[in-house]
Amino acid sequence: MALVLHALPARCLVRKSEGCLMVDAIQVRPYSPEMRADWNEFLQKSRTPLFMFERDFMDYHADRFHDASLVFYRGNSMLAVFPANCCDGTVYSHQGLTYGGLITTVNAKSTDIESAFSVMATHYRAAGMHSVIYKKVPWCFSVNFCEEDIYFLHRQGAKLIRRDLSSVIDLISRPKLSDSRKNLLKKAAARSLVCMPLDDVEVFHALLSTALVKHNAVPVHSPAELQLLSNRFPEKLRLHGVYLDGELLTAACLFDFGRIVHTQYLAASQTARQIGAMDYLLETLIHRATSDGKNFFSFGISTEDAGKYLNQGLIAQKEGFGARGLAVDFYEWNL
Structure with missing residues (x-):
């Protein structure tokens, strides 16, 4: 050519x-x-x-x-x-x-x-x-x-060669929660859930790896890499988890970009999904971002296969929290 x-x-x-x-x-x-x-x-x-x-x-x-x-x-x-x-x-x-x-x-x-x-x-x-x-x-x-x-x-x-669909909540004019998210948050409220910072990268990575197995995927970062980045950017890269009776059920790795918070990783056990623990974690983090004066809360993409497939279940969950679509574009520029 x-x-x-x-x-x-x-x-x-x-x-x-x-x-x-x-x-x-x-x-x-x-x-x-x-x-x-x-x-x-x-x-x-x-x-x-x-x-x-x-x-x-x-x-x-x-x-x-x-x-x-x-x-x-x-x-x-x-x-x-x-x-x-x-x-x-x-x-x-x-x-x-x-x-x-x-x-x-x-x-x-x-x-x-x-x-x-x-x-x-x-x-x-x-x-x-x-x-x-x-x-x-x-x-x-x-x-x-x-x-x-x-x-x-x-x-x-240059030609547009790929477009992913990401999901972001406008915290200043956030749409209402969906009924399904409200119901799971009610379930979570009936439990003695505790949301707190997570310091153990190895524990977080193990939970994340287990959650990704069903998708035939592995985390991009190793535990050592996550620990290294956490040490270098302690105020920008943070881990949060939700516990029940001392057991970690769900956790998130947040990237703080100033006016926007991004969920780089989100992991949950099956129990966490059933009792609303993941919804409780996300709603807590969204409220904290709002209180901290952030403008946006980003969930990342819900597309797979270089943007060709949209995971309807995944994006519906994000939309239930009030997130709406944002295109992430890739261009090819022949020199």
Whole structure:
């Protein structure tokens, strides 16, 4: 199959400056470890300040991925970063992360982002890459509007190749609980359930692994990896469990992204589902997020087989708590 080469806009001037590519005064450099502190500091001021994009999170599994991340500058100031890895001539906005894409400053304008994509294409093409799989961050995870990227991807001929359906509760205008969720919460209220922080990663992982067996799946993170990330981000990655007579029935691993809380993992025993313990856990966590001033509570996707199959039972459960659909898109950009 012939490669499709998209010409740069006529106004763009491409040149090399001190070993880096430049388009319209936007420079790009491959990420290197000495940039770690600057990268992390930039993320805190970006439109998408998610801790999963910090190098302390990304690099815990650096041995599994060939890093292809880029850093963009205007003059001496960082303008954007692109967390990425590459494999067999394809660049991925990072396969080890739930979300991805070009992360920019609040001050980045549309012309800056257009130039960033142009210099990105030139850089990766020169490195022998033939395509980019671009994973978009859903809008509610950003602190400001940031959809210039998908506009310019469209302009470059990128094609939507996958769409997952995620579920998010708007905590400011939350829909009412469904009758089924109310009934299970009534069951839970009749029990002496205790919801509290969970400190034992091994216990959590064992419960999660057991819950995933029926889906022929295993947790993405090992117990050691979860413990490592918990140690690195104690305020951002938290475990919570519900106990009955000292027995752990259900538990959740939460990622705190500032104005949004995301359930990265949720595990429950059969007993927990029957007596409403999982509903009690989730409703407790949702109420805490609301009290903490969060705007959104995210459950993640309910799609399988690269978005082709929607798990109706799973999404109905999330919708019962007031969650509604949010698209998570993947694009293929031929270079």
